[in-house]
Amino acid sequence: NAGVTQTPKFQVLKTGQSMTLQCAQDMNHEYMSWYRQDPGMGLRLIHYSVGAGITDQGEVPNGYNVSRSTTEDFPLRLLSAAPSQTSVYFCASSPLAGQGVYNEQYFGPGTRLTVT
Amino acid sequence: ELKVEQNPLFLSMQEGKNYTIYCNYSTTSDRLYWYRQDPGKSLESLFVLLSNGAVKQEGRLMASLDTKARLSTLHITAAVHDLSATYFCAVGRGGGATNKLIFGTGTLLAVQP
Numbered sequence: 025n026a027g028v029t030q031t032p033k034f035q036v037l038k039t040g041q042s043m044t045l046q047c048a049q050d051m052n053h054e055y056m057s058w059y060r061q062d063p064g065m066g067l068r069l070i071h072y073s074v075g076a077g078i079t080d081q082g083e084v085p086n087g088y089n090v091s092r093s094t095t096e097d098f099p100l101r102l103l104s105a106a107p108s109q110t111s112v113y114f115c116a117s118s119p120l121a122g123q124g125v126y127n128e129q130y131f132g133p134g135t136r137l138t139v140t
Numbered sequence: 141e142l143k144v145e146q147n148p149l150f151l152s153m154q155e156g157k158n159y160t161i162y163c164n165y166s167t168t169s170d171r172l173y174w175y176r177q178d179p180g181k182s183l184e185s186l187f188v189l190l191s192n193g194a195v196k197q198e199g200r201l202m203a204s205l206d207t208k209a210r211l212s213t214l215h216i217t218a219a220v221h222d223l224s225a226t227y228f229c230a231v232g233r234g235g236g237a238t239n240k241l242i243f244g245t246g247t248l249l250a251v252q253p
Contacts, residue, residue: 055239057239057240059243064149064245065245066144066228066243066244066245066246067183067228067230067243068243069240069241069242072239072240074239082240114182114183116183118239120239121232121239126171126188126190127171127188127239128173128185128188129173129185129239129241130185131182131183131184132182133181133182134181134182
């Protein structure tokens with residue numbers, strides 16, 4: 025099992041550019057989520073999905089879009105990058121609450137994004 | 141609104157000493173997680189605590205949960221350099237089963253020889 029994979033590992037964007045961060049998991053998890061990690065602020069939830077075709081907003085969704093066409097993939101799109109979106113982005117997956125005992129989230133390796 | 145507070149934010153300790161990291165949360169939750177993050181790396185699950193009074197131990201780390209006090213602790217026994225990392229607690233948002241987590245700001249632990 026590869027677990028949760030993310031691409032790219034690093035990315036530099038200019039203000040106003042758009043891009044898609046890729047996330048895939050091979051554990052057949054229904055729940056997938058995107059977080060951003062900023063110094064001194066822990067991880068904050070951007071968007072999440074409880075299954076193919078179902079997505080919802082987290083704490084900090086502005087400037088990001090997601091879609092979930094398959095169980096495996098959950099891409100995060102930056103529509104028009106801003107310097108405030110400079111951060112480390114983590115994708116995570118887990119079984120749905122109520123389907124497993126622990127439902128711990130498994131995290132991908134992260135994408136370090138810099139917007140200039 | 142669920143808030144999760146960790147303290148201390150930074151902890152420098154000597155090898156061989158004991159210390160405790162505290163995680164307070166503001167509303168009812170059915171589970172609490174502890175994660176470890178090494179510099180530049182991803183998050184690794186350490187413990188999942190499901191009920192009041194739950195205690196779990198792995199090596200030099202022991203986590204406990206008091207749901208009435210809305211407090212979890214991560215106790216470090218006889219610290220070694222390999223434990224240097226950032227430790228996060230995370231709480232399920234809202235009552236009942238949920239996947240949505242609120243993370244604390246993290247505790248950066250530096251173990252000095």
